[in-house]
Amino acid sequence: MNILIKSATIIDPKSDFHNTIQDILIEKGQITKIDSSIKNPKNYQEIILENLHISQGWFDSSVSFGEPGFEERETIKNGLKTAASSGFTAVAVNANTNPVIDTNSDIAFLKSKAQNHAVTLLPIGALTISSKGTDMAELFDMGTAGAVAFYDYHKPISNPNLMKIALQYASNFNGLVCSFPQENKIAGHGVMNEHITSTKLGLKGIPALAEELQVARDLFLLEYTGGKLHIATISTAKSVELIREAKSKKLDVTCSVAVHNLYFTDEALGDFNTHFKVLPPLRTQTDVDALIEAVKDGTIDMVTTDHNPIDVEQKKVEFDRADYGTIGLESAFGALQNCFTTKKTIDILTRGKSRFGLENTPINVGNTANMTLFNPDAKSKFTRDRIISKSKNAIFENETLKGIVYGIVANNQLVLNP
Structure with a gap:
């Protein structure tokens, strides 16, 4: 998996880039570069999302x-x-x-x-x-x-x-x-x-x-x-x-x-x-x-x-x-x-x-990419039609919740929500 994440606010106190907006280059599941602006000469998939934040x-x-x-x-x-x-x-x-x-x-x-x-x-x-x-x-x-x-x-x-x-x-x-x-x-x-x-x-x-x-x-x-x-x-x-x-x-x-x-x-x-x-x-x-x-x-x-x-x-x-x-x-x-x-x-x-028994993996160059992508500010009602679980017994059904998840990068895979 090779991707370039653009303009992401990093929320990770263990990272050298905590509380900054950075581009993040991930090659074969490993973070190879973090910078304020990274070019994409190899035409990797770019991840550009509204108000993108990432954390461990x-x-x-x-x-x-x-x-x-x-x-x-x-x-x-x-x-x-x-x-x-x-x-x-x-x-x-x-x-x-x-x-x-x-x-x-x-x-x-x-x-x-x-x-x-x-x-x-x-x-x-x-x-x-x-x-x-x-x-x-x-x-x-x-x-x-x-x-x-x-x-x-x-x-x-x-x-x-x-x-x-x-x-x-x-x-x-x-x-x-x-x-x-x-x-x-x-x-x-x-x-x-x-x-x-x-x-x-x-x-x-x-x-x-x-x-x-x-x-x-x-x-x-x-x-x-x-x-x-x-x-x-x-x-x-x-x-x-x-x-x-x-x-x-x-x-x-x-x-x-x-x-x-x-x-x-x-x-x-x-x-x-x-x-x-x-x-x-x-x-x-x-x-x-x-x-x-x-x-x-x-x-x-x-x-x-x-x-x-x-x-x-x-x-x-x-x-x-x-x-x-x-x-x-x-x-x-x-x-x-x-x-x-x-x-x-x-x-x-x-x-x-x-x-x-899990290790923390800070968002730093050289580390394996294990991170969550999200927008902390968007609000939405948690309705039944949004539930992916086979069972629908949701205590939070119809609650207005703050923040949406875009997906994850882990185990050399990218999973993004539609």
Whole structure:
């Protein structure tokens, strides 16, 4: 791939050209020249786009596709296409498939399905066999095959001794153990946040306590065992406080938050729209404010789309019976820009890579080209006809979002949106 990108504003604090407008010459997937004006004697394809900005390629730490087993929700091929069109050059893919990704051959399958694609697929192996929470899966073998972390997606480990052993065992090979922060016995049959809105709607609530007890337990276990822990998708102000305290103790813990938990509150469920049924549930404005502040100060290490396609048969039902989950890749950039400045949004979308074994590739001469192309100022309504995902369960449907993605340059490929 040989291209010449014209008049692009570079947003990359690690680049020598941060905050400047430059031409960028890319030959065979490598940045060979950056200058204010570059001629094109070899007649390479020129990329000229309105208000073009570029940054390092974006990363998402929690994406679900469905294949194998739930191809009606999403396939790996279309999922990676969706990720590319949304500006992501790498995605960590969860193990919530059928069968569950819990062996080295399963990891090899995912990697083989993603070969030769512009987007890098990072497989997450299940922490326990079949994600049943009973017996630890083959963590070392999966790590050897390419698993970047171990996580039973949306399934908390109820047995504290199992979590203790997993942290101890994975530390032998620097493995990253992930935990879903919910104590199911407290959550019970709740379907949304336990608060005033749940009482008004007559829906059973999930108390913030259900999350905070699990976070506190896991942090105590981490302090005892050592190892590396990632707490996925926290949603309460108290969880932020607990993790902030743990970091002050120098514990090796990171955490993420789903972008919709930064944007909506539980009041959005007023009309029983099942698109808003997510896990962890949407919380209160107090929680949202604390989460946003924690993203800004770095207590929350990364923001994820928590992209989870659900087919219409599991969503277009009574609220109590609907599955949890929303797609989020395609709306993430615009939603974040409604909450943060452009520079902060790009920081959010590019951090967290090293935790999952990815290297940052600054936009400098000599480096491999791994970048996202976007216009931060354009506004548009996120409508159903714009959704590339096979499933259409979009929590941001009909929201006015700020910024559009033009495409990506990664793995010696150029992907541009029509």
